[in-house]
Amino acid sequence: MNNYMQIHKYLKQFDIKPSVQRTAVMEYLLAHKTHPTIEEIYASLSPQMPTLSKTTIYNTLNLFVDKGAVLQLAIDEKNARYDADISDHAHFMCNSCGKVYDLFSLNKELFKKPALEGFDINSVEISYSGICSSCKNLN
């Protein structure tokens, strides 16, 4: 089975009807764990798919988020960023270079949903920001 069909199957697990565009976006997200913005995804895919529109990227990602297949990160106030890794992990954003790092090794207790009387918690987002080591070593 080729990669394209694997992603079809993957999308169907989230109750998402596959299309060429949706498959391409998910393939991109699974291959680029850099928490890309809409713009980056569009810029990367549009050469191969000249008719692709940015609206479709927006629609597709909103659908993915609704279906729980992708996380929309709020860590970057400027642009929404997307992450196909939906396992428990936190993020660190560098205020200098803007890069978003994954933090997998934190205590899993952090991601537990606290019991809040009468509240239903859907999502937990843990974000750190500061200066990354690359930027720190530049001066």
Add this chain to the structure above:
Amino acid sequence: MNNYMQIHKYLKQFDIKPSVQRTAVMEYLLAHKTHPTIEEIYASLSPQMPTLSKTTIYNTLNLFVDKGAVLQLAIDEKNARYDADISDHAHFMCNSCGKVYDLFSLNKELFKKPALEGFDINSVEISYSGICSSCKNLN
């Protein structure tokens, strides 16, 4: 000492030069712990200060955030929200009504900055979202 002077003193603690506008914005934030948006702050203050401009609200809040006097929350993707309570606490945003709740009673361990090799962490943001009890009881 009146309230206006108290806020003057408070701003100076953060190395912020007080002005009529800055004092009014900080006074508003200290009195309204609802994590207001720029728009809400402007709408509330502008009747009393007819010449107040939205630019000043933006400038003032950016200054407050830079000086560490106010937190800018990323929890709401639509608008930046501001919080004058800079003590360790998390937030819950209701996806139905949009209200942002404070969560003070969580384990303080959550707010510890993890040791990341070579990284300097400035800020920690812990955000939950879902449906609040008021909205849950509406249907």
Add this chain to the structure above:
DNA sequence: ATTAAAATTACAAAAGATAATCATTTATTT
């Protein structure tokens, strides 16, 4: 295989939030 209906996509335009510019006002220093 045709046709009709539904879903998806694409383009254009609009809306909304934030930033940049610059003139004006206010505060500070000499």
Add this chain to the structure above:
DNA sequence: AAATAAATGATTATCTTTTGTAATTTTAAT
């Protein structure tokens, strides 16, 4: 008080995201 610096306000510009609508593609039915 004059000169300088800082803060404010009005306007404009930019950028992200959403919306409306039409075209296209897919699905289902005959």
